[in-house]
Amino acid sequence: MRPPNPRREFAFVLNDVARLLRTYADQRARRLGITRAQWAVMARLEHAEGLKQSELAEILDLQPITLTRLVDRLCDNGWIERRGDDTDRRVNRLYLRKAARLLLGKLSGLRSELTATALDGINPADAHRLLAQLETIKENVRNAIQHTPGEAARKEQHYG
Secondary structure, three states: OOOOHHHHHHHHHHHHHHHHHHHHHHHHHHOOOOOHHHHHHHHHHHHHOOEEEHHHHHHHOOOOHHHHHHHHHHHHOOOOOOOOEEOOOOOEEEOOHHHHHHHHHHHHHHHHHOOOOOOOOOOOOHHHHHHOOOOOOHHHHHHHHOOOOOOOHHHHHOOO
16 A cells, blocks of 8 residues: 555645544533633633734634624623723723633643643654644645635625
């Protein structure tokens, strides 16, 4: 049997890994009474409290209505709060509440467990190289999306 061709298998394997990690994270987070999507919202806010909902939706690559539903649930659970913006009444800024900080402490341990499971058998130097290579791949794809010919014209027609 021939060794797999990286140019042919790369996207399939990467997609499989991402899907499996999401599934595993969902299973483990559920034990703490939270979804992976809710965890992602709180983790982003932990690093940048006071974001506008629109900014957070863009960072998480979510539709605004999807984020609104997540934020509603997080507010109902007492994990985050919306606060008005001092300069724009139409804007809500998002902040973590004390209960979220406690939960994020538990989730930090879970994140370490997920990472250890995924990287089991990979030495630290290789893990660092892998992360750097994945960041390069992410940037390559991001640049390709932004520079796709005709994309700007289609967006202008759709939104303008």
